[in-house]
Amino acid sequence: MSNSAFIKSSIAKKYWMALTGLFLCLFLVGHLLGNLQLIFSTGEEGRRVFNEYAYFMTHNPAIKVLSYLTYFSILFHAIDGIALFVQNKKARPVAYAYSKPSANSSIPSRYMALLGTLVLVFIATHMSNFWWKMKYTEEIPLHSYFAKTDKDFGDTTYAKVFETKEFYYSQTGPIPKDTAATTVKGLDIMVKGTNLKYGSGFKDLHTVVLQYFSKQNKSESGIPVGLLGTIFYVFSMAVLSFHLWHGFASAFQSLGLNHPTYTPLIKTFGRAFSVVVPGLFAIIPVFLYLIS
Numbered sequence: 001m002s003n004s005a006f007i008k009s010s011i012a013k014k015y016w017m018a019l020t021g022l023f024l025c026l027f028l029v030g031h032l033l034g035n036l037q038l039i040f041s042t043g044e045e046g047r048r049v050f051n052e053y054a055y056f057m058t059h060n061p062a063i064k065v066l067s068y069l070t071y072f073s074i075l076f077h078a079i080d081g082i083a084l085f086v087q088n089k090k091a092r093p094v095a096y097a098y099s100k101p102s103a104n105s106s107i108p109s110r111y112m113a114l115l116g117t118l119v120l121v122f123i124a125t126h127m128s129n130f131w132w133k134m135k136y137t138e139e140i141p142l143h144s145y146f147a148k149t150d151k152d153f154g155d156t157t158y159a160k161v162f163e164t165k166e167f168y169y170s171q172t173g174p175i176p177k178d179t180a181a182t183t184v185k186g187l188d189i190m191v192k193g194t195n196l197k198y199g200s201g202f203k204d205l206h207t208v209v210l211q212y213f214s215k216q217n218k219s220e221s222g223i224p225v226g227l228l229g230t231i232f233y234v235f236s237m238a239v240l241s242f243h244l245w246h247g248f249a250s251a252f253q254s255l256g257l258n259h260p261t262y263t264p265l266i267k268t269f270g271r272a273f274s275v276v277v278p279g280l281f282a283i284i285p286v287f288l289y290l291i292s
Contacts, residue, residue, distance in 0.1 A: 013084050018251035020077040025248065027070050028277055036280065038209065039287055044145055048169060050206040051143050058135060085113040115243040122236035129212065129229075130205065140208055142184060142201035143169040144177050157285050172199035213285040214292035226292070230285045237282035244274035 034053050041049045057063055063072045146166050167174040168182075168189055175182070175189050175198045183190050184197065211217060213233075217226030228268045248270030252263070 004264055010152065013080050013087070014254040017077060017080050017178065018254040020073040020080070021247055021251045023073050024077065025244070025273070026164040027066075027073075028281075032277060032280055034283055038206070038284055047143065047145075047204070048202075049207045050209075051169075051204060054134065054205040055202050074120075074123060078116065081113060081116050112243065112246060115239055118239045119236065120244055122232075122239070125232070126236075130209065133140060133208070138186075140203040140205060142187070142189070143204040143206075144201075145169060149175070167201075168201045170199040170201045175199055175201075202265070210288055210292065213288040215289065216292060226289060230289045233285045236283045237278040240281075241274050242280040245271060248273055 034050075034057065036054060037046065037050045040046075057067075144166050146164050149163060149165050166177040168177050170189060181192055183192045184201070186202070187200045189201055190196065193197065212226065213230050214226045215224075217229070218224055249263075249267045252258075252266050257266075
């Protein structure tokens with residue numbers, strides 16, 4: 001078989017499906033660990049931790065390389081899956097006279113194309129709501145917070161009063177948020193009317209996520225966007241769970257990694273993975289909605 005024929009073959013497509021799928025499983029674990037900070041890190045400290053994590057994920061050079069690899073894997077996995085589906089349909093244009101798929105395959109395995117398509121719709125929606133705004137728009141404001149400061153009045157009395165001021169949380173320390181003296185360009189906090197920079201801030205993705213999955217998030221006509229967003233997220237994680245139920249173990253099978261001892265362990269681990277990881281993802285928006 002020539003190289004071009006092998007690349008176009010269903011075997012090659014299954015190899016690529018398996019490799020990209022397993023890589024995306026690793027991505028899911030890393031993404032989950034970052035998102036769980038929304039639950040386990042609370043208050044202003046939790047806000048800082050999550051926004052620093054979001055900054056790291058969009059600016060670290062090594063993470064950028066992994067991000068591009070992730071984007072490629074998502075697209076290739078989806079396109080390859082569609083190509084396999086079409087190729088299998090062409091190979092069997094006429095259905096069997098008698099077919100009882102339930103006896104030979106699980107429900108998730110028979111609907112992998114549909115499940116994968118639904119997951120792709122979720123990814124596109126999720127990225128437009130958060131990733132796109134984080135990376136390419138100015139819709140997300142910089143992280144700022146209120147703190148009490150003291151000020152001396154008079155050199156003889158040393159009397160002190162406390163006043164509450166708003167500060168930018170920046171990489172170089174607190175910067176007073178004074179619209180008369182500062183202006184923001186991207187992440188840079190500038191001296192107004194000059195090219196001098198006080199420092200660089202962090203986009204407040206934490207607040208955007210909490211506001212999106214909240215009871216207060218409603219449209220002008222009263223549609224509960226926060227509730228619908230939460231339901232859609234949970235539904236999508238259920239779809240992902242079914243997709244992984246079959247896909248995790250079948251990836252190893254496609255790569256030819258079958259063994260009487262290890263294959264049952266891989267199947268058990270894959271099923272646990274398909275329940276635990278999407279389940280933990282689903283808990284996050286539900287938790288945020290309930291406490292909002």
